[in-house]
Amino acid sequence: MKSITKTTLVMLLTVFVVSSIFFSTDSFATAGNELPSKEEFLQMVINNGNYVKYQQDFIKSEPKLVNYLRDENNNPYGYIAQFEFEYGYKEKEIIQLASLLTFTYDIKKKQVETLIIDYSKSYSDGEIYVRDYAGNVQTSYQVDANKNLKNYLASLTEKTEALKKSNDNNATLVDNYCWTCTKYEEYGGTYEGMCQTVVGTACLWGDKVPYGRLICAGAYIIGCYVPPYKICAEGRWNTRCPVEGFKG
Incomplete structure (x- = not known):
């Protein structure tokens, strides 16, 4: 017993x-x-290698926005943070548009992912590129999808053409063929309407394509956001073109 x-x-x-x-x-x-707190998420971002890599190119140290990532039921499952930064710049370009370095955190993956919304070619070829952290293009959007940005670029074109024409009297020689910008004016980025609040909300195709949720989280901003930009304020015609450098 x-x-x-x-x-x-x-x-x-x-x-x-x-x-x-x-x-x-x-x-x-x-x-x-x-879900970690926003402060904890931002600390993860700061410790991320891509943040460290591009930090020196930030226009401002603080993020443009920090939002929740939300699913189809509007429940938060992570975060998205976006920093405005100089990416893809060519030296002496007449118009230089900033881009968005985007970080997301998904509670299921438990890791920070990086995406670049590249506006640098918006003026030259009319495309906004969505790139992965290594710079590889995942998808692209036409500037026409962003009427606000399209109108801005049209007005900037008028200004730059007027500047060139005002200096045409200096381009009397055949060899004077290269326009060089010597001074830029800077302008801040703008959001249209409720643009900032919808970044991070769910979209129907988010789970159906590679990088879908990550692209979807940042892509809403493409339709209503005008990035900070520099426009040539002064310039001259030169007989020799400068060697173009690429930033980004």
Whole structure:
């Protein structure tokens, strides 16, 4: 009888210990699925290698926005942060548009991912490119999709052409063929309407294409955002073109 009682107590103790371990692990897993605070997310971003890589090119140290990532039911499942930065600039270009370095955190993946919304070619070829952290193009959008930006670029074209014409009297020689900008004016970026608040909300195709959710999270901004830009304020015609450097 004593032997049976002793055996029963050992078994009960074993079950208790195993149960304690199981529930502790389950509790830990639940805690691990909790969304970190925005401060913790931003700290993860600051520690990210791509943040360190591009930090010197930031227009401002603080992010342009920090929003929740939300699913189709409007439930938050992560974060998105965007920084305006100089990317893809060619030296002496007449118009230089900033781009958006985008970081997201998905609670399921538990890692920070990077995306670049590249506006640098918006003026020259009318395209906004969405790139991965390595600069590879994932998709692109025509500037026409952003009426606000399209109108801005049209007005900038008028200004730059007027500047060139005012200096045409200096281009009397055949060899004077290269326009060089010597001074830029800077303008801040703008949001149209509710643009800032919808960045990070769900879209229907987010799970159906590679990088879908990541692209979707940042792409909403493309339709209503005008990035900061520099426009040539002074320039001259030169007989020799400068060697173009590429930034980004």
